[in-house]
Amino acid sequence: xxxxxxxxxxxxxxxxxxxxxxxxxxxxxxRPLTPAEIxxxxxxxxxxxxxxxxxxxxxxxxxxxxxxxxxxxxYRPAKNAAELTAEAMHEALDRGPDPIAALQQFVTGLRPxxxxxxxxxxxxxxx
Amino acid sequence: MRFDVYSPLVLSLLLxxxxxxxxxxxxxxxAARVLTSAAVLTAVATAWSLVLLAAALLxxxxxxxxxxxxxxxxxxxxxxxxxxxxxxxxxxxIALRVRRxxxxxxxxxxxxxxxxxxxxxxxxxxxxxxxxxRAFAIPGRPGRILVTSAMLSALRPxxxxxxxxxxxAHLAHRHGPLVTAATLAAAADPLLGPVxxxxxxxxxxxxxxxxxxxxxxxRTTARALARxxxxxxxxxxxxxHFTDRAVTRRVAALQTSPxxxxxxxxxxxxxxxxxxxxxxxxxxxxxVRQLSGVLS
Numbered sequence: 001x002x003x004x005x006x007x008x009x010x011x012x013x014x015x016x017x018x019x020x021x022x023x024x025x026x027x028x029x030x031r032p033l034t035p036a037e038i039x040x041x042x043x044x045x046x047x048x049x050x051x052x053x054x055x056x057x058x059x060x061x062x063x064x065x066x067x068x069x070x071x072x073x074x075y076r077p078a079k080n081a082a083e084l085t086a087e088a089m090h091e092a093l094d095r096g097p098d099p100i101a102a103l104q105q106f107v108t109g110l111r112p113x114x115x116x117x118x119x120x121x122x123x124x125x126x127x
Numbered sequence: 128m129r130f131d132v133y134s135p136l137v138l139s140l141l142l143x144x145x146x147x148x149x150x151x152x153x154x155x156x157x158a159a160r161v162l163t164s165a166a167v168l169t170a171v172a173t174a175w176s177l178v179l180l181a182a183a184l185l186x187x188x189x190x191x192x193x194x195x196x197x198x199x200x201x202x203x204x205x206x207x208x209x210x211x212x213x214x215x216x217x218x219x220x221i222a223l224r225v226r227r228x229x230x231x232x233x234x235x236x237x238x239x240x241x242x243x244x245x246x247x248x249x250x251x252x253x254x255x256x257x258x259x260x261r262a263f264a265i266p267g268r269p270g271r272i273l274v275t276s277a278m279l280s281a282l283r284p285x286x287x288x289x290x291x292x293x294x295x296a297h298l299a300h301r302h303g304p305l306v307t308a309a310t311l312a313a314a315a316d317p318l319l320g321p322v323x324x325x326x327x328x329x330x331x332x333x334x335x336x337x338x339x340x341x342x343x344x345x346r347t348t349a350r351a352l353a354r355x356x357x358x359x360x361x362x363x364x365x366x367x368h369f370t371d372r373a374v375t376r377r378v379a380a381l382q383t384s385p386x387x388x389x390x391x392x393x394x395x396x397x398x399x400x401x402x403x404x405x406x407x408x409x410x411x412x413x414x415v416r417q418l419s420g421v422l423s
Contacts, residue, residue: 017251020251021287023252024287025287043288044288062247082255084245088241088242089242105262105359106263106290106294106352107262107352114374114375122357
């Protein structure tokens with residue numbers, strides 16, 4: 001297929017971007033993660049030390065909690081601000097006309113036949 | 128004056144017809160920029176033409192006509208009175224539409240500011256602990272990316288990276304202001320509605336291409352889109368507002384090579400906008416000449 005590049009490290013990621021990725025990885029799962037698990041759960045080779053540095057920065061900002069659920073060295077995301085944001089988001093969504101619908105969303109609604117086509121795309125090619 | 132003054136209306140229609148076609152064929156970054164620029168120029172020219180048509184009513188004002196007759200100037204009425212009144216009406220409608228669009232813009236910004244409350248200022252990603260799968264960029268200084276926990280847990284690691292890169296591209300390339308400009312242009316000139324839709328689609332395509340370049344993999348980018356759309360689709364029919372097969376078209380576009388820049392097409396679009404502005408300017412000088420001819 002034309003233009004399908006190899007799975008590569010196309011761009012160096014900035015510290016801020018890496019921070020977002022670690023935080024996203026922690027939020028993607030219910031259970032606390034160790035730095036090694038986070039390292040495995042992030043796309044692309046990232047040095048263990050880098051993961052550790054990022055976690056420390058997130059911890060200093062109060063965005064993650066350490067030694068979560070009695071698991072030493074494991075991290076999980078702090079929920080307070082995220083819950084407040086969710087509340088504010090739902091408030092904005094429930095109050096019509098939806099001010100957030102006016103934004104560019106990552107994805108929009110699907111028709112049934114589109115849904116089928118996308119499922120086939122994901123089913124094909126494994127991974 | 129007789130023809131120039133109506134030309135921006137015709138050019139608006141042309142631009143609206145061309146917009147969706149260009150959105151499919153031309154590199155999204157270039158297409159979004161030229162379509163927005165042309166739309167803004169055309170909207171301003173259209174509104175100005177309506178002002179001119181309304182101003183031409185002045186030529187019908189009794190004192191002007193009386194004075195002109197006394198001076199022996201024949202009054203050549205360039206605009207029938209009915210059209211002048213229609214133009215006045217249209218201007219009122221436009222003013223109301225623009226006001227509504229501006230208010231909606233401010234309402235959105237206020238709502239977005241509230242979403243950032245409680246998060247450290249130097250953090251890019253804001254997570255909302257919500258079961259509704261959503262993701263969007265929050266423009267500002269600094270710009271933020273809001274993603275709900277439901278969306279994050281639905282995606283695989285490489286796909287999360289696509290999502291973040293996509294939203295980051297919206298912020299880095301200032302898609303917020305671009306879409307706002309196109310929205311206001313369409314509010315002022317309803318004929319430009321399809322152009323606004325095309326620009327909305329193009330900034331998503333633009334961000335998709337940026338994300339594909341950032342992760343170095345178009346296939347993963349397409350899969351991220353598909354999975355996010357399927358996840359969000361399951362959240363209920365009215366959870367997301369519907370656009371015309373946008374996700375399917377974006378996924379399809381990622382399965383081929385990036386579209387070419389096609390500068391000639393881009394220049395032609397810009398020319399349409401410029402032409403609208405020039406013709407409106409020409410109509411202005413005509414009207415000024417006509418009125419001053421009468422009044423002098």
